[in-house]
Amino acid sequence: MASKAAQKRLTREYKSISENPPPYITAHPSESNILEWHYVITGPEDTPYHGGQYWGTLVFPPNYPFAPPAIRMHTPSGRFQPSTRLCLSISDFHPKSFNPAWEVSTILIGLLSFMTSDEMTTGSVSTSSAERKFLASRSRWWNSTGGGSQAKGNFATKGNVKAGDGGAKFRSEWPEVDLENWEWMRKNKIDAATGAKPDGDNGSSCGPQLGIAGSSGNQAQAVVDAVVQQRDAGRGWLYRNKLLVAGAAIFIYVLIARLVNGNETLA
Known part of the structure; x- marks a missing residue:
């Protein structure tokens, strides 16, 4: 149960973040x-x-703002x-570093900033841009x-929500957003069971090629380099340098011919 101080503080912060998100x-x-907050972050451009x-x-925690929250996505x-649970300087992993002056908006802005960085911590994973x-x-x-x-129903408590609840927890906290999502799925012909389009036109739904790093341009160049290396590996030195060998043979032939002609003239 929230303390009176936490209740008052979080009520004030809800008013603030609602008016100025x-x-x-x-x-x-x-x-x-009131101790369990739900947020939605919309992925920024670029x-x-x-x-x-x-x-x-x-x-x-009941004694907020003198201790930080547990943060999950x-x-x-x-x-x-x-x-x-994410290990951040603004989360319950580091209660001693938490500043009571930080508000809910401060915490969520910090989470978004960390999300768009490449820094790793407990609870984070490393995946390709294509997979994201x-x-x-x-x-x-x-x-x-x-x-x-x-x-x-039958979803977990304390904010620990995973796949398997049929969207019940999200629907209970974000009913209007949930309706918008279903309308979006209807317009885009998304199969509710699989998340795919029934006609097979699923954009990038094939997923990334895991284990291949870098941009698509780098991947293409890597394939070209590998093909060239494999091609050259099966050929001898003479084949790879045939123009050089041919030029050298012509040069030697002309040189010998001139020497022979010179000797015949002297004779």
């Missing part, structure tokens, strides 16, 4: 527990997360392990279906 971020406390819808929770992003774009394209579907599951 940070860019790409919206958040609110659960109706049943990032692999562009267009993605990332849902997560902040679970505050439930939506698969390719950046964080879903529903796993792929997950972003499926994020609305994942949030509203629980990853395609059919269950209607």
